[in-house]
Amino acid sequence: MKRLYTYLKDIWYTFCLELHRIFSDTGVLVIFFAAGLLYPLLYSSIYHNNNLEDVPVAVVDEDDSADSRRFINKLDATPDVKVAYHCVTMSEAEKLFRQHKVHGVIYFPNDYSSKLANLEQAYMSLYCDMSSFLYYRSVYMGTNFVMLDEMKSIGIKRYNLKGMNGEDAAKLVEALPYEGVDLFLSSQGFSSFLLPAILILILHQTLVIGVAMLCGTAYEEGKHFLPKRLRHRGVHRVVLGRSTAYLVIYAGLAAYGMILIPHLFHLPQMASVTTLFYFALPFLLATTFFALTIGNFIRNRETGVIYLAPLTVILLFISGFAWPQSNVPLFWQWVGYIFPSTFAIKGYVSINTMGATLAQIRPLLVGLWVQAGVYFLTAILAIKWSRSRRMSRIN
Amino acid sequence: MLQTIKQVLSREIRRIVSRPVYLVASIGTMTLIYVFFLTFMHEGLPQQLPVGVVDMDNSSISRRLARELDATQNVQVVAKYSSFAEARDAMQRGKIYAFFLVPENCYSDILAFKRPTISYYINQGYLLGGSLSMKSMLTLANLASPAVQRELLRAKGFNDEAIMGLIQPIVVDTHYIGNPETNYPVYLLTTIFPGMLGVIILLLTTYSIGVEMKKKTSHGWLKAADHSLGIALIGKLLPYTILYFFLELAGIATMYLILGFPMNGSLAYYILAVLLYIVSMQAVGVFIVGLAPVCRYAVCYATLYGILAITMSGFTYPVDAMYPALQALSWIFPIRQLFLLGTDVALLGSGFAETWMRVVIMMLFILLPCTIWSRLKGALIYQNYTQK
Numbered sequence: 117m118k119r120l121y122t123y124l125k126d127i128w129y130t131f132c133l134e135l136h137r138i139f140s141d142t143g144v145l146v147i148f149f150a151a152g153l154l155y156p157l158l159y160s161s162i163y164h165n166n167n168l169e170d171v172p173v174a175v176v177d178e179d180d181s182a183d184s185r186r187f188i189n190k191l192d193a194t195p196d197v198k199v200a201y202h203c204v205t206m207s208e209a210e211k212l213f214r215q216h217k218v219h220g221v222i223y224f225p226n227d228y229s230s231k232l233a234n235l236e237q238a239y240m241s242l243y244c245d246m247s248s249f250l251y252y253r254s255v256y257m258g259t260n261f262v263m264l265d266e267m268k269s270i271g272i273k274r275y276n277l278k279g280m281n282g283e284d285a286a287k288l289v290e291a292l293p294y295e296g297v298d299l300f301l302s303s304q305g306f307s308s309f310l311l312p313a314i315l316i317l318i319l320h321q322t323l324v325i326g327v328a329m330l331c332g333t334a335y336e337e338g339k340h341f342l343p344k345r346l347r348h349r350g351v352h353r354v355v356l357g358r359s360t361a362y363l364v365i366y367a368g369l370a371a372y373g374m375i376l377i378p379h380l381f382h383l384p385q386m387a388s389v390t391t392l393f394y395f396a397l398p399f400l401l402a403t404t405f406f407a408l409t410i411g412n413f414i415r416n417r418e419t420g421v422i423y424l425a426p427l428t429v430i431l432l433f434i435s436g437f438a439w440p441q442s443n444v445p446l447f448w449q450w451v452g453y454i455f456p457s458t459f460a461i462k463g464y465v466s467i468n469t470m471g472a473t474l475a476q477i478r479p480l481l482v483g484l485w486v487q488a489g490v491y492f493l494t495a496i497l498a499i500k501w502s503r504s505r506r507m508s509r510i511n
Numbered sequence: 512m513l514q515t516i517k518q519v520l521s522r523e524i525r526r527i528v529s530r531p532v533y534l535v536a537s538i539g540t541m542t543l544i545y546v547f548f549l550t551f552m553h554e555g556l557p558q559q560l561p562v563g564v565v566d567m568d569n570s571s572i573s574r575r576l577a578r579e580l581d582a583t584q585n586v587q588v589v590a591k592y593s594s595f596a597e598a599r600d601a602m603q604r605g606k607i608y609a610f611f612l613v614p615e616n617c618y619s620d621i622l623a624f625k626r627p628t629i630s631y632y633i634n635q636g637y638l639l640g641g642s643l644s645m646k647s648m649l650t651l652a653n654l655a656s657p658a659v660q661r662e663l664l665r666a667k668g669f670n671d672e673a674i675m676g677l678i679q680p681i682v683v684d685t686h687y688i689g690n691p692e693t694n695y696p697v698y699l700l701t702t703i704f705p706g707m708l709g710v711i712i713l714l715l716t717t718y719s720i721g722v723e724m725k726k727k728t729s730h731g732w733l734k735a736a737d738h739s740l741g742i743a744l745i746g747k748l749l750p751y752t753i754l755y756f757f758l759e760l761a762g763i764a765t766m767y768l769i770l771g772f773p774m775n776g777s778l779a780y781y782i783l784a785v786l787l788y789i790v791s792m793q794a795v796g797v798f799i800v801g802l803a804p805v806c807r808y809a810v811c812y813a814t815l816y817g818i819l820a821i822t823m824s825g826f827t828y829p830v831d832a833m834y835p836a837l838q839a840l841s842w843i844f845p846i847r848q849l850f851l852l853g854t855d856v857a858l859l860g861s862g863f864a865e866t867w868m869r870v871v872i873m874m875l876f877i878l879l880p881c882t883i884w885s886r887l888k889g890a891l892i893y894q895n896y897t898q899k
Binding site: 142143146147150151155158159161162163164168213214232235236237238239240241242243244245246247248249250251252253256259260263264266267270271274275278284287288289290291292293294295296297298309310325329333416417418419421422423425426428429430433434437438439440441442443444445447448462465466469470471472473476477 | 532535536540543544547548550551552553554557558559560561600602603604605608617621624626627628629630631632633634635636637638639640641642643645648649652653655656659660663673675676677678679680681682683684685686687688689690693695697698703706707710711714715718721722806807808810811812814815817818819821822823825826827828829832833834837854855858859861865
């Protein structure tokens with residue numbers, strides 16, 4: 117009984133000590149709170165515009181016929197594209213393109229309508245701005261949807277000329293109609309796609325970098341050593357005490373990033389608070405113990421940041437999020453399993469954007485719990501290792 | 512003066528090799544980034560994305576659709592499901608990006624002109640995987656009706672030319688300006704590489720100056736420079752400028768010479784612009800450490816600014832689509848200028864005449880340290896900021 121009491125008291129002691137260290141260190145506060153609170157707001161505002169709407173394009177209509185004008189009007193009516201300029205020559209359009217005033221040029225040659233009238237295939241040209249994937253996607257999709265729509269009505273007319281009447285022609289033109297459904301994201305938005313991953317990555321990176329800074333500072337000041345009163349007791353209570361301090365802070369930040377921000381910015385939130393809790397718990401535990409393990413090898417306050425900050429972009433890709441998981445090379449998939457963010461990004465997107473249940477993401481949760489267990493042990497071992505190294509140096 | 516610069520320079524080189532952080536953080540990190548992204552995206556555009564089929568008809572036409580989908584380069588059919596619910600579950604588990612559903616009696620309905628509808632379902636939770644599999648699904652869906660038409664028209668005795676006029680009256684000839692292969696890594700790597708180098712430049716510039724105050728060695732530094740801050744900065748930063756330039760050259764050589772990324776303009780001009788970008792990022796680093804002459808804070812602020820810079824370059828999400836206030840914010844990042852210059856030179860083949868504005872703006876960043884000149888000098892002399 118008494119041992120349990122001392123055990124809890126030791127944890128409480130390291131917990132308070134760690135909180136004190138966090139709140140007396142402005143640099144760590146900047147990483148935890150300024151970055152942890154402002155980055156989600158900033159990134160949500162950057163990607164606020166769910167869809168890239170009305171991308172400006174220029175039209176060069178050498179045909180100037182009812183057919184080409186109908187095409188242009190339909191194009192202007194799509195949500196993807198806006199016909200911003202009508203140019204007389206291609207060189208005029210090219211100039212606008214080079215000045216970035218338009219992100220696409222649509223060209224109708226002067227035989228467009230005559231070819232249609234002669235029942236031949238009519239050609240038109242589309243020039244896409246490839247400086248951004250999203251411009252290309254909007255201009256390409258918008259033009260192709262209008263083209264398919266036009267083809268349908270022209271096709272019906274042609275069948276009529278061949279002596280097939282309305283209903284039969286329509287049936288033939290669309291012998292096998294199709295419909296496309298976007299599951300999970302009705303808006304196909306960029307923010308709903310990217311932000312959930314970024315929110316998780318912000319939690320992961322601020323926690324790891326902040327802890328690394330604390331560990332580096334402690335080492336510089338010679339305080340990384342166990343507090344005197346704990347010297348001959350188990351190291352795990354130090355790990356538990358310190359982790360509890362981070363968990364208390366990050367429980368708040370996680371609720372902010374995973375619940376409040378999606379609510380404020382109308383991002384998909386299909387997971388219930390309970391589901392999010394069962395997901396966030398292993399995520400935060402794994403990240404904390406991971407950070408404590410790494411922190412033991414950091415000798416300077418600044419070097420931790422210098423090594424860890426550039427990894428952020430790699431973590432986003434390795435998670436199989438920005439790049440399809442099925443196409444991540446096997447070697448990098450295994451490297452990805454080292455970082456809690458890999459499982460967490462996929463897990464959060466699955467439960468919150470796609471409404472998956474905890475059972476459906478079980479492999480990811482198991483991954484996070486295994487990481488939490490392994491990194492808890494390595495954190496203890498790392499502290500023991502650096503203690504014995506230091507002891508041998510003193511002797 | 513040259514003598515004093517040389518003095519600071521050799522002092523700095525001794526410092527660089529005395530601790531691993533400088534070389535590991537620059538050469539090590541950039542090598543990791545190059546190796547990572549080049550092995551990661553070796554395919555160019557992701558191919559053979561996993562998709563599924565819900566075949567409730569099990570006829571020759573449904574099997575043919577599945578075969579044709581499987582034959583496209585972008586996707587491969589990895590599974591057949593017996594119900595919608597099963598396929599949806601596989602999608603939520605992240606096994607497939609898309610599936611299409613062929614309803615019961617599809618084949619007999621086609622023959623009876625009842626126009627059965629095939630549906631495809633896309634997981635838009637993953638932008639790239641979703642978009643690419645959607646392109647394949649759409650192509651297939653648009654080919655399905657014409658294929659049926661072609662069979663029927665041939666049976667009626669039409670010749671092939673007349674058939675094409677009927678089933679595809681309009682042909683769109685698409686030109687992908689500057690990137691004819693629609694190579695996806697071109698979008699990412701041309702900005703991620705200089706962007707990541709920028710983060711490293713900021714971190715190491717703020718650190719290498721900040722640590723002089725932290726370890727109270729700034730007097731020795733100024734003394735070597737004959738008490739001129741200008742010479743002190745040039746001597747200190749020059750070895751890094753050369754190092755960063757060679758690191759970036761390695762990336763440029765890989766992208767444009769080995770991988771054959773499009774470069775329609777002058778590569779030499781682009782390389783000069785990159786050199787200017789490197790110097791302007793160093794200037795921003797000096798500015799940050801001048802504003803906050805405390806090593807630990809300067810490094811933190813450099814991180815926050817550097818990571819944001821990559822996003823604000825507009826390489827994933829166009830800046831024009833952001834809030835006006837954020838559009839204005841994009842001006843405080845040199846990478847934004849390099850991105851605009853780079854796409855113009857590489858894709859449109861523009862030269863100095865069209866892009867001189869970008870060069871001028873990047874040069875303005877180099878003047879930034881003037882605004883904190885005396886503050887930084889004071890901090891180096893008096894070491895009066897608590898380094899805790």
